[in-house]
Amino acid sequence: MSDLPNTLKQALHKVDASKLAAPKSSHAPKILLLCGSLRKISYSRLLTQEAARLLQHFGAEIRIYDPAGLPLPDDAPIDHPKVQELRELSLWSEGQVWTSPERHGAMTGVMKSQIDWIPLAMGSIRPTQGRTLAVMQVSGGSQSFNAVNQMRVLGRWMRMITIPNQSSVAKAYQEFDEQGRMKPSAYYDRVVDVMEELVKFTLLTRDVSGYLTDRYSERKESAAELEQRVNSRLAV
Template sequence: MTTNLPALDQARLPARTPDSNPARFLLLYGSARSGSFSHLLVEEAARLLRHLGGDVRVFDPVGLPVPGTVPADHEKVKELHEAVLWSEGQLWCSPENYGTFSAIIKNQLDSCPPAIKGTPLFAAKPLATVQVCGAGPSYNTSGALATVGRWLGMFVTPSQLCVPMVQEAFDADGRMKPSPQYDKLVDLVDELATTTAVLRGHRAGLLEKYSQATAR
């Protein structure tokens, strides 16, 4: 559990019983630029998830090749596949580019098949979607990411988050300032953690489909 959360009011968090087997979360972000705001926001979310008792991995998209240009056993592709399989819940964050999500996060999603050797990578896992904007608020990107998540059979959390004027949302140290957007990030992360805990242990049953079953 991290205490390096200066913007968090601990007294406002719901009381929780620590889990001896931490839930596993994978966080993806949609920019390869060093110090990008989507990366900073994901790192802030990662701190909160760890504070809530989660085991968190943040995937670095730098060096991930375009799908179809390298063998399936490429080191970076294997790293991504293993992280997606490992995860129980996910958070995706992207800047808004031309009204939708970036090619960087699309490349990560396109690099993953729905299943590997019959094991689903995404289906029946909770997903939270976030976007950052350099200007006014928009939910185009978070909504588009949610659509992809639903297509993959994920449980998209009800809350979505947009951080507008994102260049003003972080301090010189790259930490998110106290703000209504920060409070909404706490809400979204807490909702993701709760949804993951509720669905934990039920994924196998949720993956069973009548249409795919054979007669017994």
């Protein structure tokens, strides 16, 4: 420890490989899907529904959140029913899928509002930390990655484990049939890949997410707070 003088000894732990052992949970992975559109005919919603079918095939339990009626961030109290529903679903989930249209070169306000209503922390609980995340987007024109790239940044900010693969569907109006099902294509194959990968990463990390996100800086802060409380009691 002498060569690490700037660290707090009691908060600096060695990596314990035994805490990254084989998963123990046997229940179906719990996946929440968010969609960034309110349109009556929404290709991002159709893509979300297609993803949900695939996730169920791969053994997941799914919930799709309907953003209709969700107020703008800070325009309603946190006990608003749609806000509470979203936060409870985030806590329920072990992984999430975020799907947004690209509008003006970015994700939609509908998508961003949903993410903004999910706080980094609720007391001692973090609604997103350690959960897996897959990101997808649809475009009306040529293929773009602006929305998925933005959602990746937000996923990192929300302390989520964003999987390597992603989906971007160009000219989405050509990729769905009259029944709302996605047509066979390389785009569809990529969606299959992404959902399969999400389930695998969720199974791999869900039982160890607490350990994976256990940070030296937070342990150091907790140790300092504990020391301060002890010293306050002794001073009484």
